[in-house]
Amino acid sequence: xxxxxxxxxxxxxxxxxxxxxxxxxxxxxxxxxxxxxxxxxxxxxxxxxxxxxxxxxxxxxxxxxxxxxxxxxxxxxxxxxxxxxxxxxxxxxxxxxxxxxxxxxxxxxxxxxxxxxxxxxxxxxxxxxxxxxxxxxxxxxxxxxxxxxxxxxxxxxxxxxxxxxxxxxxxxxxxxxxxxxxxxxxxxxxxxxxxxxxxxxxxxxxxxxxxxxxx
Amino acid sequence: xxxxxxxxxxxxxxxxxxxxxxxxxxxxxxxxxxxxxxxxxxxxxxxxxxxxxxxxxxxxxxxxxxxxxxxxxxxxxxxxxxxxxxxxxxxxxxxxxxxxxxxxxxxxxxxxxxxxxxxxxxxxxxxxxxxxxxxxxxxxxxxxxxxxxxxxxxxxxxxxxxxxxxxxxxxxxxxxxxxxxxxxxxxxxxxxxxxxxxxxxxxxxxxxxxxxxxxxxxx
Numbered sequence: 001x002x003x004x005x006x007x008x009x010x011x012x013x014x015x016x017x018x019x020x021x022x023x024x025x026x027x028x029x030x031x032x033x034x035x036x037x038x039x040x041x042x043x044x045x046x047x048x049x050x051x052x053x054x055x056x057x058x059x060x061x062x063x064x065x066x067x068x069x070x071x072x073x074x075x076x077x078x079x080x081x082x083x084x085x086x087x088x089x090x091x092x093x094x095x096x097x098x099x100x101x102x103x104x105x106x107x108x109x110x111x112x113x114x115x116x117x118x119x120x121x122x123x124x125x126x127x128x129x130x131x132x133x134x135x136x137x138x139x140x141x142x143x144x145x146x147x148x149x150x151x152x153x154x155x156x157x158x159x160x161x162x163x164x165x166x167x168x169x170x171x172x173x174x175x176x177x178x179x180x181x182x183x184x185x186x187x188x189x190x191x192x193x194x195x196x197x198x199x200x201x202x203x204x205x206x207x208x209x210x211x212x213x214x215x
Numbered sequence: 216x217x218x219x220x221x222x223x224x225x226x227x228x229x230x231x232x233x234x235x236x237x238x239x240x241x242x243x244x245x246x247x248x249x250x251x252x253x254x255x256x257x258x259x260x261x262x263x264x265x266x267x268x269x270x271x272x273x274x275x276x277x278x279x280x281x282x283x284x285x286x287x288x289x290x291x292x293x294x295x296x297x298x299x300x301x302x303x304x305x306x307x308x309x310x311x312x313x314x315x316x317x318x319x320x321x322x323x324x325x326x327x328x329x330x331x332x333x334x335x336x337x338x339x340x341x342x343x344x345x346x347x348x349x350x351x352x353x354x355x356x357x358x359x360x361x362x363x364x365x366x367x368x369x370x371x372x373x374x375x376x377x378x379x380x381x382x383x384x385x386x387x388x389x390x391x392x393x394x395x396x397x398x399x400x401x402x403x404x405x406x407x408x409x410x411x412x413x414x415x416x417x418x419x420x421x422x423x424x425x426x427x428x429x430x431x432x433x434x
Contacts, residue, residue, distance in 0.1 A: 050362045051322060062307055066317035073310035090292060091277045097284035104320050105281070106266060146265045 003074075006031045006045065007054035009211045012115070012171035013067040014055040018210070019167050020071040022203035024082035068100070068168060075164060083203075085164040092159065099150075099157040099165035110140045111172040118179040137181065144184055144191060151190035155197075162201070170198055174208075217242040218289075221260070222269030223250065224426020227331075228282040229270040230387035233426070235286040237419035238383065239297035283320065286380055298419075300380045308375065315373040315381035318359075326356040327388045334395050338432045357400055360407050367406035371413075378417070386414055390424060395431050 003021075005028055007014030014030075021028045033039050033054050041052040048056035049065040056065040064070050075085040087093035114136050117128040150157060157165040173195065177185065185191050198204060218236070220243055222229035229245075236243045248254050248269050256267045263271045264280035272279040272288070279285050290300040302308035329352040333344040366373060374381040389411060393401060402408050414420060 066314045069314040069317045072313050094279050094288035097287050098281045101281035101284045
């Protein structure tokens with residue numbers, strides 16, 4: 001039986017899980033949840049995800065939500081196939097976790113409201129909070145400087161190999177790079193190199209094709 | 216050599232790690248960091264955590280930051296002693312623990328930390344709390360606790376019938392929150408209240424809570 005992902009291929013959090021499936025060569029089926037009609041807030045979906053968000057998965061009787069927990073589960077379950085996303089030793093896994101948590105607590109808290117204002121609100125015909133965006137970009141610059149320094153001496157965030165720590169950044173980065181925030185990344189030599197390497201990965205290219213964003 | 220934790224017992228994120236160390240019956244040394252003198256912004260500290268925050272863990276050659284990455288490491292390294300905080304023996308159960316840990320990170324923490332920042336940290340800086348931020352985040356926190364009330368009606372703890380990191384990660388901020396005038400958000404939800412009282416009865420909590428000494432202003 002194939003795992004079902006409830007969500008859509010263009011939304012960032014489902015993309016996190018889809019990237020994991022693609023990197024791990026796991027078969028999956030996407031069950032479309034129509035965010036435009038707020039299907040995610042309706043009773044049937046709330047049974048899968050009580051916060052009314054995507055994604056959620058059903059794998060036989062097993063159900064899970066929170067994209068980072070889903071990705072972690074499948075990276076562990078299929079540790080013997082595809083890309084090793086979790087790290088090779090207890091200590092390496094801890095460093096992977098550390099930079100994955102940095103994505104949650106430093107990067108996503110800034111990236112999400114930037115993408116909300118620059119990408120999602122215009123699509124919904126809502127006004128973008130330009131003052132807020134500038135404040136967020138200034139804070140993001142400080143965070144990106146730390147990443148720049150890290151990536152100066154490490155090929156990827158957790159060391160020499162691509163791991164969950166890099167993957168978890170990719171969906172929001174993909175959206176940010178479609179805004180003028182891309183100048184902030186391109187101005188940083190190591191971040192630019194890192195992003196180019198990430199987007200050259202076959203799994204990313206497949207995801208972008210599925211989402212209708214040809215590279 | 217015992218693990219070293221850099222930070223102070225009154226810090227929420229440090230307390231998260233200390234709770235885990237006590238649950239896992241692991242020896243450690245707490246190395247205070249003078250936040251008021253901005254020692255966490257010195258190059259010597261930034262070389263351990265470039266984001267300039269506590270806690271930092273040192274275990275032989277390993278230096279680690281991010282409190283939840285630290286708790287996961289301690290729980291994994293010492294999985295054979297103390298409380299089973301991750302249900303590591305079963306991949307699906309471990310995933311449920313991780314799920315509710317993610318809920319704490321993404322849904323609970325942003326709302327409760329914003330409230331605590333306004334009600335406890337801002338007055339310490341000599342400023343007035345922003346009532347709009349407090350109200351907005353209390354509403355968000357209430358909705359999260361509604362989900363918890365339903366979940367805790369089905370399982371004793373968030374990820375099932377035993378205490379795990381998914382519960383532990385909530386403890387320090389909730390402890391401070393219960394000192395504010397908004398404790399009713401917890402006390403008015405019977406299952407959440409019972410869960411909180413259970414978390415407070417644990418020996419590890421009784422060792423760490425005396426260090427959580429910051430309080431909201433009494434006026």
